[in-house]
Amino acid sequence: MDKKNLKAMDLNELTDYIKNIGEKEFRAKQIFRWIYKGVSNFEMMSDLPKNLISKLKEDAYIGEIKIIKRVDSKKDNTSKFLFLLEDGNIIESVKMEYSYGTSVCVSSQVGCAMGCAFCASTIGGLVRSLEAWEMADQVLQIEKQINKKVGHVVVMGSGEPLLNYRELIKFLKILNDPLAFNISYRKITVSTCGVVPKIYKLAEENIPITLSISLHAPFDDLRDELVPINKKYNITQLLEACKFYIMKTKRRISFEYILISGVNDSERCAKKLVSLLKGMLCHVNLIPLNPVKEKLYERSDPREIKRFENILRENNIPVTVRAEMGADIDAACGQLRRSFLKEVEG
Numbered sequence: 570m571d572k573k574n575l576k577a578m579d580l581n582e583l584t585d586y587i588k589n590i591g592e593k594e595f596r597a598k599q600i601f602r603w604i605y606k607g608v609s610n611f612e613m614m615s616d617l618p619k620n621l622i623s624k625l626k627e628d629a630y631i632g633e634i635k636i637i638k639r640v641d642s643k644k645d646n647t648s649k650f651l652f653l654l655e656d657g658n659i660i661e662s663v664k665m666e667y668s669y670g671t672s673v674c675v676s677s678q679v680g681c682a683m684g685c686a687f688c689a690s691t692i693g694g695l696v697r698s699l700e701a702w703e704m705a706d707q708v709l710q711i712e713k714q715i716n717k718k719v720g721h722v723v724v725m726g727s728g729e730p731l732l733n734y735r736e737l738i739k740f741l742k743i744l745n746d747p748l749a750f751n752i753s754y755r756k757i758t759v760s761t762c763g764v765v766p767k768i769y770k771l772a773e774e775n776i777p778i779t780l781s782i783s784l785h786a787p788f789d790d791l792r793d794e795l796v797p798i799n800k801k802y803n804i805t806q807l808l809e810a811c812k813f814y815i816m817k818t819k820r821r822i823s824f825e826y827i828l829i830s831g832v833n834d835s836e837r838c839a840k841k842l843v844s845l846l847k848g849m850l851c852h853v854n855l856i857p858l859n860p861v862k863e864k865l866y867e868r869s870d871p872r873e874i875k876r877f878e879n880i881l882r883e884n885n886i887p888v889t890v891r892a893e894m895g896a897d898i899d900a901a902c903g904q905l906r907r908s909f910l911k912e913v914e915g
Contacts, residue, residue: 574632575625576604576702579739580746590624598748600625605705605749607713609633634660634706636714650711654679654703658696662707662726670720675707677737678728683762684797685783687827687858687866690727698728701739708750722752725760725781731767741776754778760825765802768810772817780814781823781854782807786833787841795833808845815850822849827856828869828877839880846886853881853888 575583584597596617603614609631611622637659638651646666653659663674681688682695708719722744724730730737737759744752760781761768771780784807786792792799799807811822824846828834846853855878858868869877874890881888 573629574702575600575629576632576706577700579701579743580748586629590628592621592624596621601746602748604631605709605743605746607709632702632706634703634710636710639714648715650707650714652707652710654699660699660703660707660727662711664711664715664719667721671715671717672721672723673708673711673719674723674725675704676726676728677704677724677730677733681728682732683729685762685785686795686797687785687829695728698733698736701736701743704736704740705743705749708744719750720752721756721758723758723760723781725758729762729764730759731761731764731771734767734770738774738776741778758823762796762798763802763807763810764798765806765810768807768814772810772814775818777818777820779820779823780811780818781825782811784824784842785827787838787845791833791838795829804845808849811851812849820850822851824851824853825856826853827858828874829858830867830869830873832866834869834873834877836876836880839877843881843884843886847884851887853886855881855888855890857890 573586575586578586580597580601583601584594587597587600588594599616600614608614611617611625611631614622617625632655634652634654636650637653640649640651642648648664650662650664651659652662658679660676660679662676665672665674676699678698679696680693681690684691704724708722712719724737724740741754741757741759744750744757745754754777758779758781759771760783762783768780783796784792784804785795786799787804789799789803792804802810814820815822826833826842842853855874857874858866860868878888878890
């Protein structure tokens, strides 16, 4: 008989399991709390009776993904973690330190099917989606490694989170649960390339996270090239979904815009972006392109970045240029990828 992974259960599922093995409901909360303290040995759950511990040891286990490599940036307090999953796949996550606290960027899938032209995550395509517990364990194992609580989470690693919708929502609720991470939804960001139907669905969830849209181009023909999902859901459809999201949640949307030399950094692009976003409750993150060895694109010149920023600012579009973090360890935006064991060992 296969043992059940208790970490794969949310509190409701764990409560059902505990009742099914003839135990009182409150035991589920005790076990859930221990799991998110990082305890994986039932014997160490000191407030559980011995007969329950015996049952659990026979019927269940607490899954863990394993840190197999950590790389620390020499430029800042960014660290990249490579995790080995139970099925042998490897994913990457990033820990960043800011003035406001510790943030972790988690992956939602092994690989990515989106095919964005400038991104390493899509090289090799999609292998599979992660389960909620595998997303949560990225945060938990990093907390154990750095001996510090994580205060902010961004779902911006490998994968398209909204194509892993059910597990994503389960993960967000675990992050927010007072018995688990107790992280405010307002300190959680989910990034999407623009899966329009799921943006509408997410708006109806009434979860006050920050939604981040990977826009990267203001014209459909250019976005078709850079972000191929635009061929299915064009910019007009995407922005309509964004306006609905803002209306339903009253939350500001963040638009990510990677600046690529000679591709999307022109004055014409900046002015078109202004016309698209004028009057929206939004913020634009300009991201100088981070190098990916398999891609031929180059980052915009600092003067072009400044000109682009100024056009947005002069037209009252809230904008920041994202500080580069972790680029020296391939941990910056667009650089996370599916790794292979031979690369890790090398």
